[in-house]
Amino acid sequence: MDKIKQQQKPFVDALEEYCRLQMIPFHTPGHKGGRQASAYQRTLFGEALRRDLGLMYALDNLFQPVGPLQEAMALAADLYGAGKSFFSVNGTTACNEAMIMAVCHEGEEIIIPREAHRSVLGGIVLSGAMPVYLPSRFASEEQVSLGPTPAAVMRTIQAHPRAKAVLLTYPTYEGIAIDLAPMIHYAHERGLYVLVDEAHGAHLPFHPDLPASALACGADCAAQSTHKLTGSLTQTSMLHCRADFPRLTQVTAAMSFVQSTSPNYWLLASLDSARHQLATAGPALIGKAVQLARQVRSEINGIQGLHSFGREILQYEGLSGLDETKICIDFSGVGLSGGEAEKQLRAQGIEVELTAGNHVLALLTMGDDEHTAAALVQACRRIAEKPGGQPTAVYRELPLPVPVVVQTPRQAWRGTKERVPLKKAVGRIVGETITFYPPGIPVIAPGERLTGECVRYIQEKMNRQYVPNGASDITLQTILAVKE
Ligand SMILES: Cc1ncc(COP(=O)(O)O)c(C=O)c1O
Missing domain, CATH: 3.90.105.10 (Molybdopterin biosynthesis moea protein, domain 2)
Structure with missing residues (x-):
């Protein structure tokens, strides 16, 4: 990483410089820098209205960048160790679709986990590819998906010698990381591309105890939701491709296919500034989140009836790491389902990311501090101390039917x-x-x-x-x- 260059924010600066010129706009958007915005919009968006620009050749073109956007994306590639990085204003959804379209054509096989995000299916529909499903694995005690083992990936690749690519989710929503490196190595030996849905992994390179990033494990492409766990605005993501990835032309074309032709420059500037923040303060910010999460997990585990699994999950076969900032809180010991616990947390002003079975998933990010961490623990404690709940048996999952794929x-x-x-x-x-x-x-x-x-x-x-x-x-x- 070029530490000196990483101090720069080329697209943020270009946008600010352009706004300072106070040009009289005869172009979209119709509110013209907020001149015709309603009172409500002015209160809501304030100064952001002047920066609400999309596809201004004066600034740069997301789909054929030659100026500050190109520089901003090159800095993102430098930070993440990619050969080339793309910005997305349509989340990792667009990145997943684009990378699949770039490597698979009609009828070609792509190996994917059965629990892949629906945008993966979107990419498969757009490309016309034929999915080959990896066997799913579910930890019934913790009620979370574990992802495939290296052995399962290798077996599936052997059984489908004509498959073009394998797409893996890494890490899972709950922070569980499969043992990616040997899977990638084997797939590459057999001539397959390896695409990684790393939606929940934009923060991974910034702390040594977090799982290694997909690119560091050798992936061809990794799609990351910068907005999910780091500092850019909702809807913004990055797609990183390794140096010498031979399908860059196709990725470039596909990325323009799956995004608006009016990408919001405010959103793009948020990606540039998030990259800058990670480059200059990432280890400190992510380190703090890991520390806080460890403290929260340990305090939750000290509350009778509650449980949050930690690194012991790695006893399951084929896993390489856990993102400890993801905290699954199991309420079965106090007789609550995840949905009921979510409602009781909401009543105390706490909103969680998701619920499933008997647990809720709470994310600790660089946006948290001692106060938010303490509020979560306190709310959980209050729920656990309320009389009345009877311990419930953890619901054992039924075996899933074997898919019978007959059409793409x-x-x-x-x-x-x-x-x-x-x-x-x-x-x-x-x-x-x-x-x-x-x-x-x-x-x-x-x-x-x-x-x-x-x-x-x-x-x-x-x-x-x-x-x-x-x-x-x-x-x-x-x-x-x-x-x-
Ligand atoms: C595993 C996974 N992949 C992709 C996505 C889509 O990401 P985005 O919301 O950035 O489009 C999500 C969203 O939750 C996800 O969980």
């Missing part, structure tokens, strides 16, 4: 669909994804044949009051089937 998701997407009563749809090709949390792994995805096993799984989940995610009919009395 793109074929199913494009096919004419009809609504069919669930039980009558056995044997039909399904046109939608159905997922329950936990385990957050699809029961069925577009292009797969609905089996009796799937129907029994769905009914069991519905009987237990689980709400399906992605289903067009959330009662699941009916399902979308492709007309054959």
Whole structure:
């Protein structure tokens, strides 16, 4: 990393300099620097309105950068050890779609985890690729997905010698890191590209106890939600490609395909300033978050009836690290589901990231301090001390049906669909994804044949009051089937 150059903020400075010129705008946006903004908008956005610019050739072009944006992206690449980095104003969603489109064509196989984020399926639909699913692994005690083992990845690659790429999620939402380096090494030996959905990993390089970054493990491309755990604005991400990655032209084209032609320059400046902040103060800021998270985890584990797993999770096979800033708090010992705990936390002014089974997931980031950490622990303590809760058995996950893939998701997407009563749809090709949390792994995805096993799984989940995610009919009395 070039420490001197990393002090610069080329795009932030260019935007500020441009605003100082006070040009009279005869271009979009229609509010013209806030001149016609409503009183509410002025209160809400203030000075930001003057910076609300999109696709100004005077400043630079996100899709063909030659000036300050190019410099800002080069600094991001330098910081993260990439050959080339791209900015995204459509999150990691766009980055996942673009990297898949860059390496896979119609009908080509891509190996992915079954619990991949839905943007991965989006990329598969856009590219026309055929997904090959890695077997999913779920830790029933902790109620979290573990991701595939190196052995499972190697077996799947051997069984699909024509696969073009493997895409892996690293780390998981809950901070669990699979043993990525040997998987990448093996895939590369067999001529596959390795793409990594590192949405939850923009902070990894800044603390030695966090899992190694995907690029450091040898990935070809890594998509990171800069906005999720570091300092840029919501919706902004980066896609990093290793030096000499041979599909850069395709990535460049795909990144322009999946984003607005009016990228907001305020959002892009937030990426440049987040990069600058990480380069100049990343280790201190992320170090503080790790420290606070360790303290919170230890205090939560001192409260009777509550539990937050830590590094002992690494006893499961095939894992290489844990991002300790992700705190899963299990309330089963005080008789609460994650959803009920979430409501009780909300009543005390605490909002968590997600809930599943008996736990909530709280994120400690560089935005936290001793006060926010203490407020979380205090709220958990109050819930645990309330009389009445009976310890509940941890719900054991049912084994997931084995997917029967018969069409590419793109074929199913494009096919004419009809609504069919669930039980009558056995044997039909399904046109939608159905997922329950936990385990957050699809029961069925577009292009797969609905089996009796799937129907029994769905009914069991519905009987237990689980709400399906992605289903067009959330009662699941009916399902979308492709007309054959
Ligand atoms: C694993 C994973 N990948 C990708 C995404 C999409 O990221 P973004 O919200 O930045 O588009 C998410 C969002 O939650 C995610 O959890």
